[in-house]
Amino acid sequence: MSKRTEKTIVDIAEELKLSISTVSRALNNHPNISVKTKEKVKKMANKLGYRPNAMAAGLRNSRSRTIGLVVPRISMFFPATISTVIQNKLYEHGYHVLICQSNDSLEQEIALAETLYSTRIDALAVSSTLYTTDFSHFDIFKDNNIPLVFFDRVPKDYQAKVVRGDDYLGGYTVTEHLIEKGCKDIVHISGPLTCSLYVDRVAGYKNALRKHKIPFKKSRVFYQELTKENAQQACEKIFARQPWPDGVFAANDTTAIAILEHCRKLNLRVPEDIKIVGYSNDPRAEISTPTITSIDQFPALMGERVAAALLDLMQQPASAPQRYSEEIVPIELIERASSATVAATKTRGKKKVK
Amino acid sequence: MSKRTEKTIVDIAEELKLSISTVSRALNNHPNISVKTKEKVKKMANKLGYRPNAMAAGLRNSRSRTIGLVVPRISMFFPATISTVIQNKLYEHGYHVLICQSNDSLEQEIALAETLYSTRIDALAVSSTLYTTDFSHFDIFKDNNIPLVFFDRVPKDYQAKVVRGDDYLGGYTVTEHLIEKGCKDIVHISGPLTCSLYVDRVAGYKNALRKHKIPFKKSRVFYQELTKENAQQACEKIFARQPWPDGVFAANDTTAIAILEHCRKLNLRVPEDIKIVGYSNDPRAEISTPTITSIDQFPALMGERVAAALLDLMQQPASAPQRYSEEIVPIELIERASSATVAATKTRGKKKVK
DNA sequence: AGGAAAATTGCAAACGTTTGCATAAAATAG
DNA sequence: CTATTTTATGCAAACGTTTGCAATTTTCCT
Numbered sequence: 001m002s003k004r005t006e007k008t009i010v011d012i013a014e015e016l017k018l019s020i021s022t023v024s025r026a027l028n029n030h031p032n033i034s035v036k037t038k039e040k041v042k043k044m045a046n047k048l049g050y051r052p053n054a055m056a057a058g059l060r061n062s063r064s065r066t067i068g069l070v071v072p073r074i075s076m077f078f079p080a081t082i083s084t085v086i087q088n089k090l091y092e093h094g095y096h097v098l099i100c101q102s103n104d105s106l107e108q109e110i111a112l113a114e115t116l117y118s119t120r121i122d123a124l125a126v127s128s129t130l131y132t133t134d135f136s137h138f139d140i141f142k143d144n145n146i147p148l149v150f151f152d153r154v155p156k157d158y159q160a161k162v163v164r165g166d167d168y169l170g171g172y173t174v175t176e177h178l179i180e181k182g183c184k185d186i187v188h189i190s191g192p193l194t195c196s197l198y199v200d201r202v203a204g205y206k207n208a209l210r211k212h213k214i215p216f217k218k219s220r221v222f223y224q225e226l227t228k229e230n231a232q233q234a235c236e237k238i239f240a241r242q243p244w245p246d247g248v249f250a251a252n253d254t255t256a257i258a259i260l261e262h263c264r265k266l267n268l269r270v271p272e273d274i275k276i277v278g279y280s281n282d283p284r285a286e287i288s289t290p291t292i293t294s295i296d297q298f299p300a301l302m303g304e305r306v307a308a309a310l311l312d313l314m315q316q317p318a319s320a321p322q323r324y325s326e327e328i329v330p331i332e333l334i335e336r337a338s339s340a341t342v343a344a345t346k347t348r349g350k351k352k353v354k
Numbered sequence: 355m356s357k358r359t360e361k362t363i364v365d366i367a368e369e370l371k372l373s374i375s376t377v378s379r380a381l382n383n384h385p386n387i388s389v390k391t392k393e394k395v396k397k398m399a400n401k402l403g404y405r406p407n408a409m410a411a412g413l414r415n416s417r418s419r420t421i422g423l424v425v426p427r428i429s430m431f432f433p434a435t436i437s438t439v440i441q442n443k444l445y446e447h448g449y450h451v452l453i454c455q456s457n458d459s460l461e462q463e464i465a466l467a468e469t470l471y472s473t474r475i476d477a478l479a480v481s482s483t484l485y486t487t488d489f490s491h492f493d494i495f496k497d498n499n500i501p502l503v504f505f506d507r508v509p510k511d512y513q514a515k516v517v518r519g520d521d522y523l524g525g526y527t528v529t530e531h532l533i534e535k536g537c538k539d540i541v542h543i544s545g546p547l548t549c550s551l552y553v554d555r556v557a558g559y560k561n562a563l564r565k566h567k568i569p570f571k572k573s574r575v576f577y578q579e580l581t582k583e584n585a586q587q588a589c590e591k592i593f594a595r596q597p598w599p600d601g602v603f604a605a606n607d608t609t610a611i612a613i614l615e616h617c618r619k620l621n622l623r624v625p626e627d628i629k630i631v632g633y634s635n636d637p638r639a640e641i642s643t644p645t646i647t648s649i650d651q652f653p654a655l656m657g658e659r660v661a662a663a664l665l666d667l668m669q670q671p672a673s674a675p676q677r678y679s680e681e682i683v684p685i686e687l688i689e690r691a692s693s694a695t696v697a698a699t700k701t702r703g704k705k706k707v708k
Numbered sequence: 709a710g711g712a713a714a715a716t717t718g719c720a721a722a723c724g725t726t727t728g729c730a731t732a733a734a735a736t737a738g
Numbered sequence: 739c740t741a742t743t744t745t746a747t748g749c750a751a752a753c754g755t756t757t758g759c760a761a762t763t764t765t766c767c768t
Contacts, residue, residue: 006416006498008724019748024726032746051494054473055412056724059753062360064409066452066473074428074453075438084429087455096473098420099428099453101441119408119420119450140405144360257641287611289643362754373718378756386716410754413723 007050016044027052058120066096067310068121070112072104072129072153077282078299079127082151085303086125086310093311095122104129104225113137123147123310128155130195130225135160142322147313151306156196161313162326163305165297167197170331171204174249174277174295179212181339183247183275186214188221189234189259190251198223201251201279226251231258239266247275247339253282256292260338275339290337302329361404370398381406412474420450421664422475424466426458426483426507431636432653433481436505439657440479440664447665449476458579460485467491477501477664482509484549484579489514496676501667505660510550515667516680517659519651521551524685525558528603528631528649533566535693537601537629540568542575543588543613544605552577555605555633580605585612593620601629601693607636610646614692629693644691656683 009023016023018037026033026041044050058064067090071079087097098121102109106129116124117140124141128150135158141148142160149161178186188205191198202221209216222237224230231254238245239262250256256278260270268274270290278285278294285292305327363377370377372391380387380395398404412418421444425433441451452475456463460483470478471494478495482504489512495502496514503515532540542559545552556575563570576591578584585608592599593616604610610632614624622628624644632639632648639646659681 006724010724020725021727021749022747024724025747028726034746037746049494051468052472053413053724055409055416055418056753057726058409059407059413059723059755060725060727062409062753073438074441075431075434077429080429080434083453084427084455087428087453088457091454096452096454096469098450099437099441100445100450101438103442114405115450118406140403284638284641287638287642360754364754374755375719375757376717378754379717382756388716391716407754410723411756413725413753414755414757416723 006053007048008053009050011048012041012044012050015048016040062120063122064120065094066098066119066121068112068116068119068124069097069099070109070116070124070126070128071099071101072127073101074099078152078280078297081299082127082303082306085300086307089304089307090310102129104131106131110137113140117141117146121146123149123314125149125151125306125310127152128195129153130192133194147310147316149306149309149313151302153195153197156199159322159324161309161324163302163309164197164326164328165302166328166331167200168204170279170295170297171201171249172208173204173331173333174279175205175208176212177293177333177335178247178249178275178277178339179208179214181247181271181275181341183245184214185243185245186220186247186249187238187245188249188251189226189231189255190221190223191226192223198251205249220245226255228254228258231255232262235259235262244268245274248277250276250278252280253278253285253292253294256294256338257284257288260288260290260292270338271340272342277339281334285334286336288338290340293336293339294334296332296334298329298331305329360407361402362407363404365402366395366398366404369402370394416474417476418474419448420452420473420475422466422470422473422478423451423453424463424470424478424480424482425453425455426481427455428453432506432634432651435653436481436657436660439654440661443658443661444664456483458483458485464491467494471495471500475500477503477668479503479505479660479664481506482549483507484546487548501664501670503660503663503667505656507549507551510553513676513678515663515678517656517663518551518680518682519656520682520685521554522558524633524649524651525555525603526562527558527685527687528633529559529562530566531647531687531689532601532603532629532631532693533562533568535601535625535629535695537599538568539597539599540574540601540603541592541599542603542605543580543585543609544575544577545580546577552605559603574599580609582608582612585609586616589613589616598622599628602631604630604632606634607632607639607646607648610648610692611638611642614642614644614646624692625694626696631693635688639688640690642692644694647690647693648688650686650688652683652685659683 009020013020013023022033023041026038027045069083069086071083074080074083083099090097100112102112109129109132123146135155138148149163151163154162154164175186190202193199206216222234248259250259256276259276263270263274270276276292278292281294281296285294363374367374367377376387377395380392381399423437423440425437428434428437437453444451454466456466463483463486477500489509492502503517505517508516508518529540544556547553560570576588602613604613610630613630617624617628624630630646632646635648635650639648
């Protein structure tokens, strides 16, 4: 039956002997339209199976009711959780979310910025690539007054709204925690320093060491993409020669898990012989044996903040002065077995190793 | 500088003293346009910072170059992995993906169908809610010849392209595996039967029992949303009275993990006293202790198939007869410790229990 | 050189909305 | 019962493209 016939407001207007504008206004609940006609119009719209054409509306008033979201990967726990929340929150407010992944490729991120701009998204939220240091491909959005917010992996020297975790505090907290648990030689496996959040964590790590009078050794820090494979390679180096560290601060849980496995192979007991702490509180952290101490970054909260920021910015009149505030989402250390205090009687293993 | 001025092809045309149509064609590499003008136009486009307006183009030729994707939740491993692949694959072909989540609410799913239709997506892929039995809210797409493909959680009696896992075989394989490992009393924790894939798994479970002459007992099957909490409650019931089962087939890994934990509390050894198999091969399955036997559903492969199906359908002329084929993605049993054969000397625990 | 064929470019309509302004109808006031 | 305000509706332009067809220019033959 309905072949080739997309019903439009014109059809409704004709059917009802009303003008197109009246129909449009009726459907949008414009106050100037009488209740009676509104009802009539809506009823007819229903009857004809009318569905508004978002593109036409969007073209007319240059608002797509769609916002863009760029993350490195949607299948990773942390960005996935944030995306979930953002998507749900914005949907409640009538926005669609175009979720895109850069796959941690700067090239793809740049291409995404272009094509997302073309779709005339109303706002953009970005968690950048590990390797994005130049953010100028997002200039178009700023230049055209399109709300832009960065989260988690945020730029260092680029004017924009930012929502990020407290990575300095995170690094500091983990390190101090390990120290308090008795560690004296702590390895830190960090992400690449092109990503500012790792810079902050390293800074936290260093300062915690300094505070506790533990010398910082360059050779005890590794900068790498935080994959399982890279973690294994790092382990090869770390345990190639004595002395072995008695603590590891891994900048994500995938890495922490890989290290744990490596220690198991070496018959190193965790936490007796070596303590391990991860980051991000991945669901696997509480499944593994031993369970892994990690930093909860409250992804749901971060997602909410990002969504709120987007909505807020979109409400600002285009003329409003841009305010580039920085929001910091708290972190919390989740203590688990991998860094637990070792009962006095059980320390022999540790002694042996030292 | 660029305040209020979105450059359009009209600007390019004026600047170059060309007609709008020539500019449009030049930008789209239309064969009728000379190489010289094409270059001129593109250069100017660049110079002016022109970005095509996808909405205008979309309105004109009613193609949004956007496809819709509806999944229960993007933060769950299985749909997240599939979404990742679909998104990447379609992006390669110049499509954007509007990823939406129903949060397993039928109501939300219905609303999504409506608003996605409004955005005039070029195609739609859906993994339905657990509770969707009536799929008529997707009729609009069929009626208007918009490619529609269901995956994973697919409809039973609804004409549409389908890509799904081999759930019957999955159920059968798991059950037979447990039987071969010596289990005689196997509990199955299934999802609700409103979702056809669980129907299939249960059928596989039953048939494997029958084949091996093990009586099927209604009381040994639980139908519930597969959350951790529900799994715990099921455990309460299962272990409330003897005899305890010697095998559990959990329809997802979250459930398998929860059961594992419960067994630990009861001092039941896995796999010595009871064997557990999960489903979907969640990353946690290989982290847990013991590691959990599970069914790999090859989500990446499924994602590719879905993407390919979408692209294929979009290429068909609108007049082409709809073919509603069903593609079945293979499964594979990943054997791990939770269902391993128990060495003869270690069976005492099992005997004790029996 | 003259004409036909081929290659390029331009005109103008269309896609389905929204909205400022003008108009018409109804309600109120004097 | 007219004049004025309030309320409800209609007109027409605009948003930025694409594309069938017509018009123009160039190329090629004889």
